[in-house]
Amino acid sequence: MISVGETLARHLASFGELPRADFEAVAALRAEVRDVPRQTDVLRNGDHPNHVVVVLSGLMHRYTIGPEGKRQIHSFYLPNEAPSLETLYIDYMDNNLGAVVPTRIGLISHDQIYRIIDERPEARKLLWRQTLVQAAVFRQWLVRNSNLPAHMALAHLFCEMYVRADAVDLVENGVCSLPLTQEYFADALGLTAVHTNRTLQALRETGAIEWRSGQLTVHDWPKLREIARFDPNYLHLRSTRLARSR
Amino acid sequence: MLLESRCARSAFRVQAWQTSTQGNDGAVARYHFNIRNGNGFTADDEGMEMSSDQDARSHAIDGARSLMSAEVLQGTLDLNGQIEITDEAKDAVMTVRFTEAVDLRPATSSAGSPL
Numbered sequence: 001m002i003s004v005g006e007t008l009a010r011h012l013a014s015f016g017e018l019p020r021a022d023f024e025a026v027a028a029l030r031a032e033v034r035d036v037p038r039q040t041d042v043l044r045n046g047d048h049p050n051h052v053v054v055v056l057s058g059l060m061h062r063y064t065i066g067p068e069g070k071r072q073i074h075s076f077y078l079p080n081e082a083p084s085l086e087t088l089y090i091d092y093m094d095n096n097l098g099a100v101v102p103t104r105i106g107l108i109s110h111d112q113i114y115r116i117i118d119e120r121p122e123a124r125k126l127l128w129r130q131t132l133v134q135a136a137v138f139r140q141w142l143v144r145n146s147n148l149p150a151h152m153a154l155a156h157l158f159c160e161m162y163v164r165a166d167a168v169d170l171v172e173n174g175v176c177s178l179p180l181t182q183e184y185f186a187d188a189l190g191l192t193a194v195h196t197n198r199t200l201q202a203l204r205e206t207g208a209i210e211w212r213s214g215q216l217t218v219h220d221w222p223k224l225r226e227i228a229r230f231d232p233n234y235l236h237l238r239s240t241r242l243a244r245s246r
Numbered sequence: 247m248l249l250e251s252r253c254a255r256s257a258f259r260v261q262a263w264q265t266s267t268q269g270n271d272g273a274v275a276r277y278h279f280n281i282r283n284g285n286g287f288t289a290d291d292e293g294m295e296m297s298s299d300q301d302a303r304s305h306a307i308d309g310a311r312s313l314m315s316a317e318v319l320q321g322t323l324d325l326n327g328q329i330e331i332t333d334e335a336k337d338a339v340m341t342v343r344f345t346e347a348v349d350l351r352p353a354t355s356s357a358g359s360p361l
Contacts, residue, residue, distance in 0.1 A: 150316055182292050193294055194279050194309020194329065195316060201288040 004031035004106025012126040041098040051107040058103025073188040080168040155228035179214035283327030310347035
């Protein structure tokens with residue numbers, strides 16, 4: 001069983017070179033493990049967290065509730081990802097972080113990470129880089145939602161989740177777990193659930209994917225990429241099979 | 247001691263987990279919103295929980311409007327579509343025609359004329 005610290009160390013190492021000693025220092029960080037029920041928030045707008053969250057299993061999302069009560073999801077987080085590193089240096093949450101399905105998380109105190117930042121410049125660089133990549137991903141979500149018609153946008157989201165899952169070894173034989181409902185896709189893409197269902201059906205009919213019972217199967221990766229015009233450069237992944245294949 | 251006091255005001259809501267969905271208090275039922283339009287039939291296998299037939303109808307109307315909007319952006323509008331709402335047992339609850347979802351104002355003879 002991999003420790004929470006080691007999960008974070010591996011996550012940082014996916015963005016660049018993490019020297020052995022730094023890897024071990026991060027891997028040795030003390031953490032608490034919590035089980036979060038489905039559809040439950042871990043951090044809410046206005047909270048002042050003093051821990052960072054590492055996803056160990058399940059799936060998380062970040063979202064904002066708009067003035068008319070509509071939810072806009074702005075990111076999903078897979079196991080082995082760290083969704084709240086920016087809380088180290090901002091004073092309060094300006095959005096919500098919640099579990100989509102039953103999710104296990106690890107909590108590492110800010111104090112321990114501040115020590116790493118003070119003492120280890122290479123690890124510090126990767127923490128910076130991780131939060132900058134988050135910003136790049138948010139930019140891409142903005143472009144996706146405002147520039148792409150529904151079928152391209154949904155295909156693009158599938159591409160992103162598939163490449164990210166692959167980067168953390170969660171793709172097996174073209175299948176990855178993506179335990180979302182139509183409603184989550186709709187709120188991530190700014191579509192209605194009805195439009196999402198129609199769009200899913202249209203994507204299935206291309207033969208590129210199947211999505212059923214929370215599982216994404218990619219039958220034809222080049223075709224899915226072509227539909228979405230997906231370029232994974234914004235994920236800044238150091239090396240993954242899918243990110244490289246053009 | 248410092249550590250303890252920090253933990254006490256930790257933002258992580260160990261005791262007070264709150265669900266992020268709304269409206270779970272009342273009774274809900276699962277409805278399926280099957281689409282029939284120019285693109286054929288799209289079954290809704292997953293469905294969604296709604297608190298009343300009326301809410302389901304509103305949801306279907308929003309859905310029909312969004313489908314038509316997307317069509318219009320592509321340069322077509324097919325008003326023959328409808329959303330067929332079924333319950334968990336796949337029995338028909340109601341049908342919402344696309345024409346019911348918008349206030350249609352047929353073009354008058356002067357429409358588009360320069361004067």
